[in-house]
Amino acid sequence: xxxxxxxxxxxxxxxxxxxxxxxxxxxxxxxxxxxxxxxxxxxxxxxxxxxxxxxxxxxxxxxxxxxxxxxxxxxxxxxxxxxxxxxxxxxxxxxxxxxxxxxxxxxxxxxxxxxxxxxxxxxxxxxxxxxxxxxxxxxxxxxxxxxxxxxxxxxxxxxxxxxxxxxxxxxxxxxxxxxxxxxxxxxx
Numbered sequence: 001x002x003x004x005x006x007x008x009x010x011x012x013x014x015x016x017x018x019x020x021x022x023x024x025x026x027x028x029x030x031x032x033x034x035x036x037x038x039x040x041x042x043x044x045x046x047x048x049x050x051x052x053x054x055x056x057x058x059x060x061x062x063x064x065x066x067x068x069x070x071x072x073x074x075x076x077x078x079x080x081x082x083x084x085x086x087x088x089x090x091x092x093x094x095x096x097x098x099x100x101x102x103x104x105x106x107x108x109x110x111x112x113x114x115x116x117x118x119x120x121x122x123x124x125x126x127x128x129x130x131x132x133x134x135x136x137x138x139x140x141x142x143x144x145x146x147x148x149x150x151x152x153x154x155x156x157x158x159x160x161x162x163x164x165x166x167x168x169x170x171x172x173x174x175x176x177x178x179x180x181x182x183x184x185x186x187x188x
Contacts (some may be wrong), residue, residue, distance in 0.1 A: 017090030
């Protein structure tokens with residue numbers, strides 16, 4: 001296989017994997033907006049997706065606060081794990097796996113995530129690479145914990161975090177509309 005053929009193969013696999021995830025997760029996001037978590041908790045297939053909507057329904061009933069934020073993050077994590085399971089067939093492709101292993105071997109693959117609020121690090125002791133489901137889920141867990149602590153957990157610091165993320169994403173997407181609406185009296 002030529003380098004060009006390998007690159008085209010990998011690009012096709014990456015795009016196909018992302019389309020699959022966007023279709024699945026995007027459909028659930030639209031259904032949540034239209035029907036709400038209570039309905040989806042009853043009709044979603046058994047497993048992580050149903051558990052996610054059950055957690056989100058509990059969070060929605062609470063209406064806000066620390067427990068609601070934590071439940072919402074747990075729900076989002078379940079959807080994230082579902083998404084990573086959907087991507088596993090993409091990562092099982094030998095060409096894509098070899099390329100990722102080679103990039104990791106020469107130090108070109110940085111799995112830390114850099115945000116305006118700080119870095120989300122690969123968990124200590126985690127072995128493997130992006131081709132391993134447990135590896136990706138471990139990184140996602142760190143990311144969701146980071147986001148919960150720095151953005152979504154109700155506190156003066158999270159309000160600062162929400163505002164920083166709004167400014168960051170507003171700059172990236174050249175939009176100035178807030179993505180989160182602060183509640184009256186939350187210090188913003």
